[in-house]
Amino acid sequence: MARAHRVAIIGAGPAGLFAAQALTARDDTVEVDIYDRLPTPYGLLRYGVAPDHTGIKRVAETLAAVFESRRVRFIGMVELGRDVTREELCAGYDAVVYALGASADAHLDVAGEELVGSLSAREFVAWYDGHPDAAPVELAGVREAVVVGVGNVAVDVARVLLKPVAELADTDMPDPVLGELDADRVTDVWVVGRRGPRQTAFTAVELRELANLAEVEVTVDGATDEELSDDEGLDRRTRTVVTILREAAARTVTAPRARLHFLFWHRVWRIDGDTEVASVRLERTEPGTDHRLRGTEHYRDLPAQLVLRAIGYRGRRLPGLPFDPVRGVIPNVEGRVTDAHGTVQPGEYVAGWIKRGATGVIGTNKSDAVQTVTHLLTDLAATEPRDLTDVPAQLAARGKQVADFAAWLRVDAAERDRGEAQGRIRTKVATWRELTEVVTVADLDWVI
Template structure:
């Protein structure tokens, strides 16, 4: 193995940081540079985990471990294809690991989907998690919301809309988000799935949490079937939780949670904004495919959130499979039409698609890193022939942020939390984030404001 091999990781989310940890454990000599468009590491853990799920946020301590090593550097505010190219990384490092996640979402592909009030659950989650790219969400005129999807993202957005303000008051949500959620008058939230509850991908803990929210009356629009033969434990527990919810009676509820299975959207109705959703009953044909039955119903709604899956988007200068929404690879080694691309690797959702939970990325990253280190040991990787990221960025006059800059952001969030009696308050604007990086203090409000300088 070469002395001091250099590895660049593009993306500081869970998959990238698990890969960094595996590299440190697998080699006592490797040097690692982690690049991210944001000045804040942790990716989906910071901006995708519901703020009221603080136990999951505890994973951050594990993900932060690589940054304690003097063999790891963090380059924030660095965007692939804008500040540095994939070709420059390939020339400057023994290996490049792409850990870009899945930054786009699937569409419903129905008439009216582009009306105001129709958006992806990913965008809604980014808003309440304080992502600097997120657009503010007004709930002023929303009395009913529909979310399409039967996974944990749908559960999260439904729970946030239905939760009493005091449940959210101790989270790290930006103040403007908390104010919007405390003031809204959403009385009905629908969770709609194309298949039956036995096919849903909810995890039971999250489903039970939603079904037992204080002051929320569950309304099940279909009978819950008996446990299918051979069903796994999660499916059995989910169906049991749904049956219990069907029997639950809440005195003087402030809102209703509607669960409607075997339905699909066929149209969003409105002039400029969504006013209703047309649903069609579904069933399975002889080959097991979901098909419409022709039976329709109309659900009044002013907000529609699609939570039907994420997908990756192309990375500049990197092969991409548009059908699967991933970087084509063989066991984590990037390939293109001509075959293998030595020195390029991929981890996480951009490798395998948006499957699994945050912890799934640990074993996934370890598998890719095992292959990378084996290739390095076997002498299969081209030697670096160019400058590393620090030299490229300096030559271009671009100042990346560092892990110390993130620590200042972290301290500012905790200080803001003390003022509001909370553990932290997210710095949620590009303006405030970059001011903390450049000047050590926020120069404006900690709310949404513009794009990065």
């Protein structure tokens, strides 16, 4: 009897788990090992979704079902390039799917971007979501904040800055984060876009939630009345977005506790301050030729002690793998990895942001993963079986300890226990030290 095919998935976020789900649904013999450098699965669902958006986080509960299969193993605390190589994975599995997302930041490339208080939105989100790699964010003295970008990430970070801490207290935010948010309240948040309100990437639900925060006054500047009009020629999403902005700006808020400013047709010219952010100089923009922007040399200065750039993510080059530095992805054809010359690399595949770039929502990864898995299974069916090495056994022989799914369940239980003691659903275990203490309560030797 032919052995079952063995597939490794590198990355336990939505893309990787949707790929595992598709594999096990379409092949009832395939064996899947899901690797991640963290001891916790779910990736962006755990560390990228705003804590107060519990509905989206529940997608993790659906994806958790894939681990109920005896043919699926979670192998945490294993990092590609540090603990295992591309060559070892290809020798140990019939196919390898790289689903490592996009963990690098896009930059403004302006003077002052390196000042204390100038951060990427990714860094800020990682902090309030309790990622163990996150550096602490200090908000003492922050009254005005500038958020650069007009997508849902910008909406999330602006909302967290403006929302009363009492309304965040029942989320899974780590206690130090809640304490920092509660110590000093931001009074003004500017959301700055290079183009107009009709060119934003906001979704209506996210924008409406931000624009209707209690006791927050909303202003919309930089856009013309025509841009904010209810134009019948607009698509449904854009019409809804401009309507939300127009109505929010027209609403009167008596004695506001904070102000939210949407500023369109401006870009960051420079960030000023000695060692810390003190202000931001913006340049007015306008449409140029070929749909490109051009500066007008008209400037505006905003006081600010915090600048968060929410202008996109990029994939990182993975050890030993081909990489497209322009797009920030592993080059591929519908999920099949290719080299720099476009030649398909047998047995290697990609899914998620490292495949297509940082676009789409959580659910986009499902159809994306199905496309990749369809090609993977087609290729396996046409490939002669070969002898494979045992990668988990190799890791064990090196003395490498790993976190299996049972270890994650211990983290999950610890977080729920912490939360219950505080009247919350859960409280995140948010540092490597604490995670390691929980994970290593039991023996991490392999059970094959």
